[in-house]
Amino acid sequence: MAGPAALFMGSCSGHGAGSGSTHHPGLGGSVLPGCTMPPLDPKIVPKSVGLMNATTLWPPTPQRSATELARTVRINNIGPILDQDILVPHPTPTTHQVNYTGIPKVCSPGTVTNPAFWCTIGTAGGREPAVGHARKLFATVKTVFINGRRAGTFGDPFGDFSPAFPCTSVVTGSSPNVFIGLIRG
Numbered sequence: 706m707a708g709p710a711a712l713f714m715g716s717c718s719g720h721g722a723g724s725g726s727t728h729h730p731g732l733g734g735s736v737l738p739g740c741t742m743p744p745l746d747p748k749i750v751p752k753s754v755g756l757m758n759a760t761t762l763w764p765p766t767p768q769r770s771a772t773e774l775a776r777t778v779r780i781n782n783i784g785p786i787l788d789q790d791i792l793v794p795h796p797t798p799t800t801h802q803v804n805y806t807g808i809p810k811v812c813s814p815g816t817v818t819n820p821a822f823w824c825t826i827g828t829a830g831g832r833e834p835a836v837g838h839a840r841k842l843f844a845t846v847k848t849v850f851i852n853g854r855r856a857g858t859f860g861d862p863f864g865d866f867s868p869a870f871p872c873t874s875v876v877t878g879s880s881p882n883v884f885i886g887l888i889r890g
Contacts, residue, residue: 707886708879711786711842711857713774715878716765717795723760728801728824732760740812741805744819749803751826754838754864754871761799761821763837768878769793778851780883786876788844788855792863795872796837797821826868833871840864840872849885856885 729737733750741748771791776784786792799821807814820835827833840863844855859879864872 707884708846708858708860710780710880710883710885711768711859711861711876712780712783712878712880713768713770713786714783716767717792717840717863717872717874718877719763719765720754720873721758721760721762721797721799723758723762723799725799725801725821726760727804728760728819729803729805731801732756733801733803733824737803737805738808739805739810740807741803741815741817742812744803744817745823746803746817746819749819749824751824751832753826753866753868754833754873755866757821757825758873760801761797761825763795763797763872763874765877766795766837766840766874767793768876776852780880783880785851786842786857786861787851788842788857790842790857792840792842794834794837795840795863795874796835797825797833827871828869838864838871839869840874841870842876843870846886848887858885
């Protein structure tokens with residue numbers, strides 16, 4: 706099926722439906738034992754991006770390369786996004802609440818606000834880095850190559866659900882008049 710060529714322009718689709726929640730108790734598990742005073746406590750249990758999509762929002766983020774690229778092919782005078790291109794990280798502004806018991810330590814039970822990236826599995830010591838998770842294009846077109854690499858199209862994923870590339874966003878910045886891939890008819 707033919708689709709608009711993916712370009713380094715516009716923003717990705719973004720992902721996640723949440724605007725924050727109580728992570729403990731909640732998706733992260735039960736109320737945490739002891740005292741949890743600052744955010745980023747190691748007792749907070751991170752969950753995968755796929756699970757965190759229910760409570761966390763990663764808004765649309767510019768489709769920009771993470772490195773300087775030299776493209777010999779241009780589409781509408783803009784560089785195309787090719788298979789395995791790394792894009793700038795995808796951050797989240799979402800925060801979650803974490804509750805703690807205060808037992809067995811001597812502190813009152815309470816609640817702290819915690820950034821969602823700390824509650825999410827990622828590549829920085831097992832957690833998503835503060836700058837966000839990595840995005841890489843996984844091209845789905847099998848028939849169009851640019852400089853020996855498969856070309857990306859509208860709707861191609863920016864992740865493979867692994868801890869290294871957990872993004873569930875897709876390409877939305879694409880050419881209005883250049884379509885690539887298999888055309889029937």
